Amino acid sequence: MPGNPKPLAFTTFPTYRQKLQYDVQSSTHCVLSFDPAKLELVPHYWPVSEGARVPPAELHQYREAHQYLGPGCLCPLLEPLSEEPVFREAAIYLTWFGRYEGEYVAECAKGQCGYLGWSPFSLTKQVLTFPIAQYR
Numbered sequence: 823m824p825g826n827p828k829p830l831a832f833t834t835f836p837t838y839r840q841k842l843q844y845d846v847q848s849s850t851h852c853v854l855s856f857d858p859a860k861l862e863l864v865p866h867y868w869p870v871s872e873g874a875r876v877p878p879a880e881l882h883q884y885r886e887a888h889q890y891l892g893p894g895c896l897c898p899l900l901e902p903l904s905e906e907p908v909f910r911e912a913a914i915y916l917t918w919f920g921r922y923e924g925e926y927v928a929e930c931a932k933g934q935c936g937y938l939g940w941s942p943f944s945l946t947k948q949v950l951t952f953p954i955a956q957y958r
Contacts, residue, residue: 839899843936846896852953853928853939855893858907866893867955878926881914888957895930895937912937 836844845863846854855866869876869890876884884890892914898907913931917923928939 839896839935842896842899843938846937846939849939853893855912856896856898856937857894858898858909861899861907865953867953869955869957871956878914878916884957890957893928893937893939895928895932896935897930897932897937900935910935912939 842856842863853866853868854863856862857864869881869884869888871884881890881892891909891911893912894909895912897910901907911931912928914926914928916926928937930937
């Protein structure tokens with residue numbers, strides 16, 4: 823009938839976790855980390871040592887001498903509402919195959935929440951604008 827409006831194209835809306843997954847994967851200005859206390863994404867500050875960014879391949883050694891944690895994944899959003907959300911660190915590693923072959927990514931260490939941050943870790947990409955911090 824000519825007077826009836828067309829139905830909406832979307833029948834479902836993304837969940838908050840799906841929205842955050844999209845934000846993490848599409849971020850080009852910094853690595854985003856989930857802050858369970860604020861229940862939102864915040865910039866992750868990449869560590870520096872002696873004035874230079876710590877290369878992803880050296881993060882394990884850097885962690886042994888400093889109080890550094892990688893970005894937080896979205897797993898706290900999967901916890902029951904009755905529990906206090908706890909920070910869950912994402913794993914940072916070099917991929918061997920797939921969409922990000924040859925690049926460093928941060929991904930949910932348990933493979934449960936869909937957290938996947940990528941571009942900023944690649945040593946071939948421009949990273950001069952990403953936030954940095956000196957850790958103790």
